[in-house]
Amino acid sequence: MECRVCEQRQRQFYCADCLRIHLREFRNGMQHVAGERTAVVARAEELMKTVQPARLERAEAAGLEASISGAQTERDRIREDNERKRMRISHLRASIAARRQALTAARTQFPSQVQPQLAQQQSRSAKLAADLAQTRALLAHHLLGVFQIAAVRGEWTVGGLVLPVPGDMRRFPAEHINAALLHTLHFLRVLTYYLGVKLPFEVTHNAQQPWIRAGQGPEYGGWAKWVHKQPLFIRPSSSASPSSSSSSIAQHGGTRSMAPQESFTTGLTMLMYNVAYLAHTQGLEIGLAQAGEVLRNLWAICKSPNVGQRSHETRPTLPPPTPAQFTLDFGQLLQVTSAAPPPARKARRSSRVPVDDDDGWDFVENEE
Structure with missing residues (x-):
């Protein structure tokens, strides 16, 4: 209020x-x-x-x-x-x-001209393919003589140098193995160029040393994941054996943390896989037990009756590497190569003495 x-x-x-x-x-x-x-x-x-x-x-x-x-x-x-x-x-x-009318008219008007031309072209194509296959076979045979790939006293040589199997490399110095591998890589490069075949693993050279790695491909064979470069040479300063790596590296695709000799074993396995696939393209099948004999397999490829008939560059064309029909698994091949038994250890003091026999002479071990 x-x-x-x-x-x-x-x-x-x-x-x-x-x-x-x-x-x-x-x-x-x-x-x-x-x-x-x-x-x-x-x-x-x-x-x-x-x-x-x-x-x-x-x-x-x-x-x-x-x-x-x-x-x-x-x-x-x-x-x-x-x-x-x-x-x-x-x-x-x-x-x-x-x-349909146009096709019927074309068939009724030009059957006598088109069919002979088509048959002639098919005949020319078949003859050209046969000539090309024969030329490739002759070049492959000639390449064996150029690189002197042959079996000498039970061992396969290239350019006069023995390329040992993975379990027998301790008998040879690193320089010998590197030289034999260079000759083998050169031979394989020229042979694939002649045959027109693309290999699963690609070889490159860095600082005059060969390296190898996987190219692009499907999951068949388990090789496409090995994309890191592996050496195809042995360092003379390394004291480990090329065949002393563990088979467990087959489970780790292309890791950079491998030891040098483990990497060499992986690179050597890649080379063996390339040769086995090349043999498959030419009608030969190489198993795990024979994959380590690289020079023998290359000689068998060049002597195959089907060499040069199929290629990635001419007809009949090959499927890209590697098809499902190629059953060799890279992981299994790597395990077999890594687990190859080394040769027996020599005595501390030994010398080689030539011994005459019926075929000439050879070296034997003389332990003191």
Whole structure:
């Protein structure tokens, strides 16, 4: 209320009796209103019971109308799509009929000219393939004489140097093995160039030393994952044997953390796998037991009656390396090569003495 003296609004005060009276009147009014509200709610519920079925029916009808409208729209769209497809089919049928007529006219007008030319071209192609295969075979035979690949006293040599099998490399110095491998790689490169065959593993030279790694290929044979370079040479300062690596390296494809001699064993296995695949392309199958005799396998390839008949560059073409028909697994070959038994250890002091026999002379061990 506003004070008559200071003209400021102040809080209005009531006595306890006035508050009780006001509260009583408020409660009575609330009870009266609550009763009226209950009556109105009950009446509304009674009215809703009569209206609710009609509302549900109208909602269901509206939903059905919406579904019908959507179905009609989809029907119109399908009809338009079908009409377009009918028109396209009619155009295709007309085009096919025109092409058939043209083909029939061509067959009736030029049979006497086309067939002889086609037969002549096929005959020329077959003759060219036969001449090419014969030329490749002659080049392969000539290559054996150029590189002097032959068996001398039970050991296979290239350029006069023995290339030992993996388990027999301790008998030769590192320089000898490196030279024999260089001759073998050169021979293999020229032979694959003559035959037109792509090998699974690619050989590169870095600092005048050969390295080998896997090219692109499928999962057949388990060789495509060996993408890191492996050496195809022995360091003269290394004292470990090339065949002393564990067979467990076959489970780790191309890791860079290998020891030098383990890497050489892996590289040598890659070379053996290349030779085995080359033999497969020329109609020869080489198993795990014969894969280590690299020079003997190369000699057998050059002497094969089917050499030069199939290639990656001419018809009939070969599938890319390596197909499913080539069953040699690189991991198994690596395990066999790594587990090759080393030769018997020599005595501390030994010398080689030539001994004459019927065929000439040979070296034998003389232990002191």
